[in-house]
Amino acid sequence: MKYIIPFLIVISFNSFSQNKPSDPLAHTYSIVARDAETGEMAVAVQSHWFSVGTAVSWGEAGVGVVATQSFTNKSFGPRGLAMMxxxxxxxxxxxxxxxxxxxxAFRQVAILNSEGQVASHTGAKCIDEAGHINGDNFSVQANMMLNKSVVPAMENAWKSNKDLRLAERMVEVLKAAQAEGGxxxxxxxxxxxxxxGEASEEPWNDKVLDLRVDDHENPISELDRxxxxxxAxxxxxxxDLYVEKGAMQEAMNEYNAAMEMFPRNLEMQYWTAITLANDGKMDRAVKxxxxxxQEDANWRELTKRLPKVGLLEVEEKDLIRLTH
Structure with missing residues (x-):
């Protein structure tokens, strides 16, 4: 399917050669990178385009990641991964x-493998400002930027945030690009x-994180959230894992850490309370x-249903206290 947005119609007819691709547009900035300590690999991207993550970012555990953008050839993602x-x-x-x-000439692509090796391409007909910078374990690239300082700012953000975990570090790179005009x-x-970084025998667990903000006035802020x-x-x-092992104090430490991050999240509060009840700390659970x-009575009904499936193991008198 061919996607043309209005402001590009004149450009399409007057400036592009006859071999202009009919692929979807995803003019954007992105980073592909690898955490040298954990081996995890990532793609982060932002664009003034709907659902950019469905077109630009591709990855496979133990293999690598690909960002394909500008006039986006989606096949570059799975084909690039298969080749590696x-x-x-x-x-x-x-x-x-x-x-x-x-x-x-219209493509912009970055490829990174599980060893941190990278390759980048910015076609001669990518819309200015366009360019890329790469190094060990990373490549940053952008096209149709407001100014030429975006890509260097991304590189600097990657190198200056080594103390952060990979997800947070990637978000900082996007923030830096936007701060330069994006x-x-x-x-x-x-x-x-x-x-x-390494594939396992459980491929369903090999994707660490897959977050998409498809349409938002501040997509990077939302991604950060x-x-x-x-x-949390x-x-x-x-x-939950500690509960399975009967390590209730360790479980409570984890639940408390989550609640400190999002004190208004009822889900986190609720399961902490249920864990307290199962551990015999009834007064705290009831409170x-x-x-x-008081905020949502449906949680009371849920509490009544838990004993049937073994998630709440208390005496009848205590269940009455917990649900009154």
């Missing part, structure tokens, strides 16, 4: 993709994809649950 999986380097994969593409058209969508929510739920998940019920 077969043993080709990022540059070899890039050469194969670009050399067999009539629209290479996409000349403005903001609309953003995405962050992270995969593990979602990363924080993700971290990491604590919740770890707390927490009463506050939750």
């Amino acid at each position: 999986k077969s043993g080709l380097s990022p540059q070899q994969a890039m050469d194969s993709l670009i050399n067999n593409d009539e629209g290479e 996409d000349i058209r403005g903001k609309q969508s953003a995405a962050l994809l992270i995969v593990k 979602l990363v924080k929510v993700f971290r 739920y990491e604590h919740m998940n770890q707390g 927490m649950l009463q506050k939750i019920y």
Whole structure:
């Protein structure tokens, strides 16, 4: 399907050559990167385009990540990954993709493998300001930017935030690009994809994070918020694992950490209260649950249903206290 947005119609007819691709547009800035300590690999991207994450960012654990943008050839994602999986380097994969593409002058692509090697391409007909910078474990690239300082600002943000975890570090790179003016058209969508450095026997667990903000007036701020929510739920998940092991104090520590991050989240409060009840700390559980019920009575009904499936194991008299 061919997507043309109004402001590009004149450009399309007057400036582009006859071999202009009919692929979707995703003029944007992005980063592909690898955490040297964990081996995790990531793509982060922002564009004034709807649902940019569905077109630009691709990744596979143990293989690498790809960002394909400008006039986006989506096939570069899965094909680039397949080539690297077969043993080709990022540059070899890039050469194969670009050399067999009539629209290479309109493409912007970055490829990174599980060893941190990168290859980048900015076609001669990518709209100014356009360019890329790459190094060990990263590549930053952008096209249709407000000014030429965007890409260097992204590089600096990547290098100056080594103390951050990968997700947060990637978001800082997007923030830096936007602070320099970003996409000349403005903001609309953003995405962050992270995969593990090594593939496991459980591929359904090999994707660390996949966040997409498809349409938002401040997509990077929203992406930043979602990363924080993700971290809070990491604590919740770890707390659940401790509950399974009967390590209630450790579980409470994790739940409390989550609630400190999002004190208004009823879900986090609720399961903390249920854990307290299962651990015999009935007074504290009752107090927490009463506050939750005042905000949403449906949680009371949920509490009544938990004993049937073994998630709340208390005596009848205590269940009455918990649900009154």
